[in-house]
Amino acid sequence: MHDFAIEQMNRLLTTLAFQVHRAAKKPGPDEIHDLRVSVRRFSQGLQLFADFFPKWEVKKIRRMLKRMMRLTSSIRDRDITLEFLAESEHAAHRPRLTKERSAYQRQFAEMVRRWSAHDFSAKWRNGLSLRGV
């Protein structure tokens, strides 16, 4: 079971790291959405296989993921609303929402910069002892 958990978590972390870099390069609606999906998948893996990994490490990673989800949720809500406004031809709120989105996008860029500076995927792989299977 332990090997299975490691194999799954390795796969999920590889996808998450890919989506983080993809969204950092181009933080468009699709990229943010895909990143959120990969965060959720990885979080679910952490929760499911929590007993196989160090508690402190799991807690630390989940806290970081939660922050990422909260921030990208603000971006995602604006993307959904902007799409709705474009379809329904309401123009009034677009400038405000675009401005708000840009502000959240800057916060996102800063968060990703910090994650990358710490080489988060290598750190998490080490912390969870995912190497060697």
Added chain:
Amino acid sequence: MKLKPSHSAAENARVVLPKMARKYFEAGRKAIEGKRPPEELHAFRLETKRLRYTLEMFRPVYGPNLDRYLKALRELQSALGKVSDYQAIQRVLSGDDEVKKQLEHALKGKIKDLRQSWRVFDSDGQLKRWRTYLAGDHSKPRAKGPARAASKKVAVRAAS
């Protein structure tokens, strides 16, 4: 949900996933039937994702037959997602009375669609089919058997 390190992934899946499915159906019945606060629907949407992602992690154990179950979940998730989108738009545009009515009307329609999707998903015998399938041993391919027969009858809206 407790996985046992001494058991194989397949053994763990056969014990844990049927329980997870039962809890999921119970949560869905509670969240979708009757007038519930939006937060409850949101929580159930997250539960749907959790179940889907967990099943996907165990896909190597169950093989391609699991895809029928995943398809049913994806369809339900899509209906839940549409409700959630309109709730998000309502939050973001909370000060606009002109758009408010339009959103309320659209949201009612999406909730109606969601209830219809749920009725298909939770139609007669579905929970039993899910539990039988997830508790079955899928390590050897079988021509016939309860789990295989059950997998053919999973409620998918398009097929109903």
